[in-house]
Amino acid sequence: MTRGLGASWLRTFLLQASFNYDRMVGVGWAWAVEPLLRGLPGGRDGKAYRAAMRRAVRFFNAHPYLAGMAVGAVARAERDGLPADQVERLRHALVGPLGSVGDKLIWAGAMPAAVGLGLLVAAQISPVAGAVVFLLGYNAVHLTLRWWALREGWRRGKDVSRALTAKGIKRGMRVLGPIGALLVGLAIPVLGGWLARDYVLETKLSIALVGALGVAFAQWILPAFRGLRFGLVAAAVALLVGWLS
Amino acid sequence: MTPEWGWLVVWGTVVGLDLVSVGQFMLARPLVAGTVAGAILGDPLAGGTVGAILELFALDVLPIGGVRYPDYGVGAVAAAATAAGAPGALGTGLAVCAGLVVAYVGEWMMFLIRQANTRDVRRHRDALDAGTPGAVTAFHLRGLARDVARSAALTVGGLALAWAVYRWPPIAEVRGAVLVGIVVIGAGLGAATAGVLRAVGQTVTVRWFGLGLIVGVIWTLSQ
Numbered sequence: 452m453t454r455g456l457g458a459s460w461l462r463t464f465l466l467q468a469s470f471n472y473d474r475m476v477g478v479g480w481a482w483a484v485e486p487l488l489r490g491l492p493g494g495r496d497g498k499a500y501r502a503a504m505r506r507a508v509r510f511f512n513a514h515p516y517l518a519g520m521a522v523g524a525v526a527r528a529e530r531d532g533l534p535a536d537q538v539e540r541l542r543h544a545l546v547g548p549l550g551s552v553g554d555k556l557i558w559a560g561a562m563p564a565a566v567g568l569g570l571l572v573a574a575q576i577s578p579v580a581g582a583v584v585f586l587l588g589y590n591a592v593h594l595t596l597r598w599w600a601l602r603e604g605w606r607r608g609k610d611v612s613r614a615l616t617a618k619g620i621k622r623g624m625r626v627l628g629p630i631g632a633l634l635v636g637l638a639i640p641v642l643g644g645w646l647a648r649d650y651v652l653e654t655k656l657s658i659a660l661v662g663a664l665g666v667a668f669a670q671w672i673l674p675a676f677r678g679l680r681f682g683l684v685a686a687a688v689a690l691l692v693g694w695l696s
Numbered sequence: 697m698t699p700e701w702g703w704l705v706v707w708g709t710v711v712g713l714d715l716v717s718v719g720q721f722m723l724a725r726p727l728v729a730g731t732v733a734g735a736i737l738g739d740p741l742a743g744g745t746v747g748a749i750l751e752l753f754a755l756d757v758l759p760i761g762g763v764r765y766p767d768y769g770v771g772a773v774a775a776a777a778t779a780a781g782a783p784g785a786l787g788t789g790l791a792v793c794a795g796l797v798v799a800y801v802g803e804w805m806m807f808l809i810r811q812a813n814t815r816d817v818r819r820h821r822d823a824l825d826a827g828t829p830g831a832v833t834a835f836h837l838r839g840l841a842r843d844v845a846r847s848a849a850l851t852v853g854g855l856a857l858a859w860a861v862y863r864w865p866p867i868a869e870v871r872g873a874v875l876v877g878i879v880v881i882g883a884g885l886g887a888a889t890a891g892v893l894r895a896v897g898q899t900v901t902v903r904w905f906g907l908g909l910i911v912g913v914i915w916t917l918s919q
Contacts, residue, residue, distance in 0.1 A: 468717040469839025471813035478817065478824060482836045485829055495829070504827030515720055554760045559895055562722075566755060567908075569727055570748060578744020582731040589722050629904040632896050635755065636908020637915070639888050642748060644916035646881050658882040665886020669756075670893060677890055678756035679766050679800055682883040686793045689879040693872025 453605065455486035459526070460601050462486065463519045475512035480522065487526035487605075503529045506539060513546055514553020516596050521545040523604025524611035531608055541609055548615055556620065557596075560627025565589035567634025574638070574645035661685065703736050704777060705851050711769040712802070712847025717840055724769030726750035726795070733776035743776030746791045750775060752884030753796070756891030764810070767802025767850060771795035774854030778861050787862075789877030792884075794861045798854035805850055809842040 462483040469478050484507050491499040513521060521542060528538050565588045573581025603614040614620070643662070647655045665685070669677035676684070707729075715724040723729060726747045734743015754768045775795030779787040816838060817824065823831035889909075896902045 464719045465717065465836070465840065467720075468843060469813050469817075469836045470716065470810055471817050471839070472810060473814050473817045478832055478835055479839075481827070481832050485832070501827055504829060504832070505825065506827075508824050508827055508832060550760075554758075558758055558760060563755070563892070563895075565722075566725065566727070566751065569725075570751060573727060573744060573748050577741070578727065578731045578748060579735070579740050581748070582728045582744065585725065586722065586728055593721070628896070628899075628901045632892060632901045632905035633908040635888065635892050636905040636910075637912040638908075639752070639885055640909060640912035640916045642752070643881065643885050644919065646745070646749065650878070654878060657878050658885070661879055661882025662885035662889065665883050666890045666893070669886070669890030678753055678887040679796060679803075682753055682880060682887060683793075683796050683800065685879045685883045686789070686796065686876055689789075689876045690793070690872065693875040696872075 458486035474510045477511040480511040481507035484522045513549035517549040517553040519601035520604035523601045527608035561592045563631030567638040570638035574642045708773040708851025709847045717843040726768045726772035729769040730772035730776045733773040737780035739780035742779040746775040747772045752888040755888040766799035768799045771799030774798040774858045777858035792880040
């Protein structure tokens with residue numbers, strides 16, 4: 452294994468620790484790529500290393516699980532001696548695709564699929580089983596993707612864009628979204644039934660009514676007043692009514 | 697303060713860090729955070745139940761770009777601490793309320809540390825632009841330290857809230873507590889549905905969601 456690859460991989464897990472509104476994860480990204488840059492001519496005291504670090508520390512943002520692909524590709528490009536402007540262009544060119552592919556693959560695919568499965572298991576077997584199934588299923592994808600991204604970036608260098616159009620990625624983006632939507636769709640009523648298992652029919656209908664009201668507020672009445680905010684206000688009203696009655 | 701509450705502070709801090717800064721192994725998902733917190737207190741079912749309700753709220757969040765979002769993980773730890781040992785439905789509603797408040801405060805605290813990181817990056821612009829490895833590492837570790845402090849403070853605050861809510865008189869007053877339980881379950885189901893609709897509303901995927909809902913309703917009614 453290439454020296455520095457393992458250290459860089461571990462550092463990608465802390466990529467977002469210094470997230471800021473100026474450079475987003477740029478500094479964290481530089482921290483992650485640094486072990487791979489030590490192999491540049493002259494080592495840590497060399498001109499190439501210092502110049503590469505100066506370029507690395509600028510603005511960067513991407514999906515955290517796929518940012519390793521840019522780490523590997525840019526480090527490889529630096530090691531291959533690509534001109535500075537080409538390295539810069541490569542780094543900037545990866546921001547958008549790594550963000551959009553990661554968002555679609557993970558946040559809109561693997562995540563809802565794993566959550567939906569976890570909630571179904573929680574309702575049908577036990578919350579402990581649900582949490583375990585969720586963690587194992589999700590992290591099998593997560594950890595594989597992180598390692599694959601860094602390896603592919605390092606292997607392909609400036610031609611890394613081909614990795615993003617690989618069959619597996621395309622298929623993942625095509626199927627994970629519908630699977631996630633299906634599983635979450637299944638989980639919502641099943642979990643609702645489990646949570647309301649001790650209530651009488653009228654109470655169950657009241658729960659469904661509050662749920663429908665929540666959807667109506669989020670979709671049509673006041674979209675900004677959704678999720679957490681709707682939950683907080685609705686709970687405060689219920690507390691007040693319950694207290695006064 | 698029992699040793700279990702000490703472990704809850706440790707767990708809540710780990711969960712808070714997992715949200716963004718360290719790993720994103722999804723320990724911060726409320727189902728996981730709440731179940732483990734409940735297990736620490738000897739009541740994984742109560743922790744898992746409030747965690748599952750908060751998980752519904754978390755499905756409303758699409759964490760893309762630099763968006764900041766509620767810290768439902770630490771919220772679930774506080775909710776589990778409120779619900780553990782409380783009798784059934786009496787604890788659930790108020791516990792989820794506590795969890796929602798903590799999640800909201802966590803979102804606000806996340807914004808503050810990102811602002812602090814931004815001020816820090818501007819203050820050390822020259823050293824960072826020079827690409828000095830020491831400056832890069834120091835800046836990055838300061839950002840991490842800020843999130844450790846945020847997560848720990850949020851957890852301690854959340855557990856203090858849990859302690860207060862657990863001893864609050866209305867928890868023993870059946871009608872109010874049950875009503876809050878009904879409302880938070882309904883609001884959670886609504887949040888999850890609206891969140892998915894917002895994410896997939898204009899695409900073919902919405903049909904899969906609809907199919908899942910229909911099958912799920914039939915499944916639930918048949919039981």
